[in-house]
Amino acid sequence: MFLFQSPTQTITQAIDRYYHEFLELLPKIALGIFIIVAGVLIAQFITNFYKRRILKKANDPLMARFLAQAIKIILILIAIMIALQVAGLSGIGAGILTAAGGAAIILGFAFQDIGKNFLAGIILAFNRPFRINDTIKIDSMFGKVKALNFRYTHIKTTDGRDIYLPNSDVLTKPVENYTADGFFRLEFVVGIGYENNIEQAKSIIKTVLGRNENIVQDETHESFVIEDELAASTVNLKVFFWINTLDYRVTSSVLRGLIIKEVKEALDLNGFNLPADITELKLYSTEEDIPLKLRKDPRDLLSNS
Numbered sequence: 352m353f354l355f356q357s358p359t360q361t362i363t364q365a366i367d368r369y370y371h372e373f374l375e376l377l378p379k380i381a382l383g384i385f386i387i388v389a390g391v392l393i394a395q396f397i398t399n400f401y402k403r404r405i406l407k408k409a410n411d412p413l414m415a416r417f418l419a420q421a422i423k424i425i426l427i428l429i430a431i432m433i434a435l436q437v438a439g440l441s442g443i444g445a446g447i448l449t450a451a452g453g454a455a456i457i458l459g460f461a462f463q464d465i466g467k468n469f470l471a472g473i474i475l476a477f478n479r480p481f482r483i484n485d486t487i488k489i490d491s492m493f494g495k496v497k498a499l500n501f502r503y504t505h506i507k508t509t510d511g512r513d514i515y516l517p518n519s520d521v522l523t524k525p526v527e528n529y530t531a532d533g534f535f536r537l538e539f540v541v542g543i544g545y546e547n548n549i550e551q552a553k554s555i556i557k558t559v560l561g562r563n564e565n566i567v568q569d570e571t572h573e574s575f576v577i578e579d580e581l582a583a584s585t586v587n588l589k590v591f592f593w594i595n596t597l598d599y600r601v602t603s604s605v606l607r608g609l610i611i612k613e614v615k616e617a618l619d620l621n622g623f624n625l626p627a628d629i630t631e632l633k634l635y636s637t638e639e640d641i642p643l644k645l646r647k648d649p650r651d652l653l654s655n656s
Contacts (some may be wrong), residue, residue: 383434390430398423418476420501468502471518475499480526486596488527489516529603530596534572537594537607541614542585544624549578549586555621559613560592565606567593584629590614 398419476499481487485496487506494508503515529535543552553576560566560574568574572593579589594606618625 379437383437386434386437387430390433391427394423394426394430397426421476467519468517471522472499472501472503475504475518475522479521480531481528485531486529488529489521489524492516533596534567534593535596535603536572536591537603538589538591539607539611540579540587540589541611541618542582542587542625543618544584544626545586547586547623549588551621552588552618552623555617555623556588556590556614559610559617560590563606563610563613565594566610567595582628584626 401419401422479499481496483496483498486494487496489506492506492508492514494506494512494514496504497507497513498505499518501518503517504521506514506516508514541556543549556576557574561568566574574590574592576588576590578586580587590610592610594603596603615625
């Protein structure tokens, strides 16, 4: 025989049952919260220890920092899953993982750029064409690499700007590394007069290059001068020399300017003519003459009087 219960009694019994179940789970929930807090603190401690000890000896600081971030996130996720298991909420943990998988698919379409940058960051952490403090150029962005994060690569430009490039661009676009092996070749053009001796000019320029200690000169990296062009008023010589790129900004700009100055002064000292561009005016039979009038200097008129 079934006893009829009023809705109020049913609700009261349900609340009472859930209340007692909650009281039974409360110690486990408290323990789970403790595990999460402890896990976060342990993850932070391990990450800081890793950064202090490993980064000093690491040959690749970018990789070391990236792995430090990854280790911290993984440890925190493990702590959360353990806490849910201890609290008796393993079903919730499984549900979270299932929901996260479904959400990842949905959000993957909505946030494709974020997903691409994240995956590109993981790939770049293990396989990339630069190291920290390398001078690189991607499209028009030129500067030193300062950091590699999950979503972007931090570049400091030579004029002090901080550029944060999406990792997907770094992965898919050509990267020019100016400091990969520590050497870079610079060049400039100097024009001498047609009446000057070309071989003598080349010898003087090579002497200037040879006596500069900041220019790299060995069997692999050789400085040389070649005839480049017969221009309108000059014979153009192109000068090539190698520099060390530990500080690319200084060596590429300051040293290049210094070498140009020394070459110019050495050619002047040896009597070489460095003519400016000459403009030639031609008049054809179908055109009128250009009217020219020579005006005497007033001082000449005074002196004649």
